[in-house]
Amino acid sequence: MIKEAMLFRSLPEQKVSCFLCSHRCTIADKKFGICGVRQNKEGKLYTHVYGEVIAAHVDPIEKKPLYHFLPGTTSFSIATIGCNFRCPFCQNWQISQSSKREKDEFAGHKLLPEEIVHAAKDHGCQSISYTYTEPTVFF
Ligand code: SF4
Structure with missing residues (x-):
């Protein structure tokens, strides 16, 4: 189930910075972090594995x-x-x-x-x- 994630910050150009883990991924729109379950959708970070x-x-x-x-x-x-x-x-x-x-x-x-x-x-x-x-x- 997709759900807005916690622990991220929106950046210019619809990028996000995730600070859930030490990778500190900077993620462009539509792309995923290294973990493969947190995705940037139009400048907001979502998790795909909630529930x-x-x-x-x-x-x-x-x-x-x-x-x-x-x-x-x-x-x-x-x-x-x-x-x-x-x-x-x-x-x-x-x-x-x-x-x-x-x-x-x-x-x-x-x-x-x-x-x-x-x-x-x-x-x-x-x-x-x-x-x-x-x-x-x-x-
Ligand atoms: S690997 Fe996943 S949890 Fe860790 S910073 Fe990147 S997107 Fe966030």
């Missing part, structure tokens, strides 16, 4: 990996497409590097914040993890 996930799983907390934090519990784990990293060893590259920005079409399905909380509770999870891709792009 959408590409993956949702119940994982052991130790897989996050967190040690000595709620040991033995499960964490409701979600991801969007897109990432601001380009790690050559990424095991989730199919989703992290998949923005489909060329087609203006984004993979994923709707899962609103309140639905994520309900799903986590329904599955008996004691935590929610932003995982599989770099979590900043959820913002």
Whole structure:
């Protein structure tokens, strides 16, 4: 779902400056930032991944990996497409590097914040993890 982003500044000539992450992208009209999910539309920055996930799983907390934090519990784990990293060893590259920005079409399905909380509770999870891709792009 497309939604006006937070943490950006409009610049002359319909450009925007995003300061969500340390890339500090300057983005021309219709173009995307390095993460592939934040797009300039006529001088305003929008996120394409609000209320959408590409993956949702119940994982052991130790897989996050967190040690000595709620040991033995499960964490409701979600991801969007897109990432601001380009790690050559990424095991989730199919989703992290998949923005489909060329087609203006984004993979994923709707899962609103309140639905994520309900799903986590329904599955008996004691935590929610932003995982599989770099979590900043959820913002
Ligand atoms: S990579 Fe994405 S989140 Fe980071 S500054 Fe660029 S547009 Fe913003």
